[in-house]
Amino acid sequence: MSYFPLLKAPYCYGQTTLYNFSPNNWESVFRGSQTINLSYTDGDFWYSAVLGELAYGDFQVIKYKDVRNLVPDNALPLLSLTQNKLEKISKELPQLVSNQTNVPDFRSTLSLVSQHTATSYQGELNPFPPKASLLTFSPFLQFSDEVENFLLLLNIEKKAGNRKVRVEIFDAATKKIKCEKTAFSNSITSISLDDCGLAKNDLPVVICREMSGIPLYFSCANQGKFLSLEHTHPPASLVVHGDRFGAQKHLKNYWFSQLKHHE
Amino acid sequence: MSNLLKKIKKSPWVLGQRLTKKPRNSQSVVSDLFVWRCNKDWSTYFELLDLASLFGEKGQHQVDIVFFDNNGDKFHQQSIELSGLYRQVLDISKFLATINHQPSDYGTFCVFHKQIPNSLLNFKSFITERGYVSYRYKNSPLSSYVHGNLDAIDDTLMPLSGSSFLNREYYLQYVLEINKNYEFFLINPNSKSKKITFKIIGFNNIIQIKKNLTLEPRQLYSLPVKELSSPSRLVIKSKMIMARPLVFSFENDNFDVFHG
Numbered sequence: 001m002s003y004f005p006l007l008k009a010p011y012c013y014g015q016t017t018l019y020n021f022s023p024n025n026w027e028s029v030f031r032g033s034q035t036i037n038l039s040y041t042d043g044d045f046w047y048s049a050v051l052g053e054l055a056y057g058d059f060q061v062i063k064y065k066d067v068r069n070l071v072p073d074n075a076l077p078l079l080s081l082t083q084n085k086l087e088k089i090s091k092e093l094p095q096l097v098s099n100q101t102n103v104p105d106f107r108s109t110l111s112l113v114s115q116h117t118a119t120s121y122q123g124e125l126n127p128f129p130p131k132a133s134l135l136t137f138s139p140f141l142q143f144s145d146e147v148e149n150f151l152l153l154l155n156i157e158k159k160a161g162n163r164k165v166r167v168e169i170f171d172a173a174t175k176k177i178k179c180e181k182t183a184f185s186n187s188i189t190s191i192s193l194d195d196c197g198l199a200k201n202d203l204p205v206v207i208c209r210e211m212s213g214i215p216l217y218f219s220c221a222n223q224g225k226f227l228s229l230e231h232t233h234p235p236a237s238l239v240v241h242g243d244r245f246g247a248q249k250h251l252k253n254y255w256f257s258q259l260k261h262h263e
Numbered sequence: 264m265s266n267l268l269k270k271i272k273k274s275p276w277v278l279g280q281r282l283t284k285k286p287r288n289s290q291s292v293v294s295d296l297f298v299w300r301c302n303k304d305w306s307t308y309f310e311l312l313d314l315a316s317l318f319g320e321k322g323q324h325q326v327d328i329v330f331f332d333n334n335g336d337k338f339h340q341q342s343i344e345l346s347g348l349y350r351q352v353l354d355i356s357k358f359l360a361t362i363n364h365q366p367s368d369y370g371t372f373c374v375f376h377k378q379i380p381n382s383l384l385n386f387k388s389f390i391t392e393r394g395y396v397s398y399r400y401k402n403s404p405l406s407s408y409v410h411g412n413l414d415a416i417d418d419t420l421m422p423l424s425g426s427s428f429l430n431r432e433y434y435l436q437y438v439l440e441i442n443k444n445y446e447f448f449l450i451n452p453n454s455k456s457k458k459i460t461f462k463i464i465g466f467n468n469i470i471q472i473k474k475n476l477t478l479e480p481r482q483l484y485s486l487p488v489k490e491l492s493s494p495s496r497l498v499i500k501s502k503m504i505m506a507r508p509l510v511f512s513f514e515n516d517n518f519d520v521f522h523g
Contacts (some may be wrong), residue, residue, distance in 0.1 A: 006352060017438055026276040028269060058466065059438055103282065103505050104523070107436050117517040119407070122436065137317065138348050139310040139395060146404045172348035203350040219405060222371040226405035233393060233410060240293055240414040241285055241305055242388030250382055254319050
């Protein structure tokens, strides 16, 4: 049950392209028209509304301006493509009856569009457990007077609301904290990385002890004339086969114990 | 349909057909096959992370970097000292210029970490490099990043991807627009050659491009797509488990790169 968010970043608006066709010919999917839904939280409840229908085999581009009047400012608009009707108001994120595949995952195109150009990745968003944490090594910063660098932390959880959490950015070599920022659950939080005092050969370690999420790294040059967007892998992707999530847990325990919590 | 029926229906597609095979040697290390492209318009960079240090191993560590041309033939291998927990960016274009032997404008490379963290022994896992490549086009002030995607090859240079018994179709969930140009890169990460069919099909179901070819192990193919007459999508038919391409999209002198 994947949602497809509309991203947000400086100099850009979000645009998401939904597809009502499978990414392969061998995993079973529903072959019929599906409902396009919009969901968001106001901090207390989840709200959902129908945006339209998408015929089998077709695609639909949805821009932020298409939903701007339907969601509160700063709310994360979540799109979905379903066979079921979603509850209009709920305490928990609505359950989706939707197509799901594994090789590859059923995805949409998540884009950031500036006045000049666009960047995208093929993505989806599933709710994270509330007790999860985040560890990411992020060698994506680009250094130039023309370039700005941001972490876009993307999270949804089942429970409505916007939990405030602390994001800590350390230098891997010295284990010293470089800066501390705030992020929110059920949001896309834009965090500038240019004011953290990170040098060219510093390897930033970004951690959040209270929340997980997808860490997207977004760089732009000349106020949006050139864009770059990519996410880091979860630590489990540093290994293959065997107990990958055991390895991930080990890595998280090691780094969380090394990186001291600052009050 | 009951779960049992669903499983029976799916079995010809999954039984004995793993996406990534286990290396034969339990001490092997694994890498993606990353695409490099270097010429007057393109530069390629790789973010070298010291994975052993990330797992808490002390000491000086190294990687072996192995370069292949577009046909999958190895043309250079070199050890590189890692910088521990400091950021280390490898300028692939400069690197290839120094060895004075670049057989093609594009190809692949893999990165094998020579130290296996002791802590991994408990998990029976293999360390793998699926890291981050960035590309710079013409005079752009910005590089565009893309992450590795497959556990493609082990340090004996044996491709690790499984094979499908039946032909599979991979439908890229992406709209190819009429005012943009594209370039798709597909690697065969399998130890046997694979017949591939690329099709660019309009959403009006008219086939705009069809290309049949055979990819040898580790071979990289580039399909340029220009001047489409209607919004279209890419279909790749093959016996690869997941024929996921690397996509470059162009609009004037700007480009974007992402994995399918």
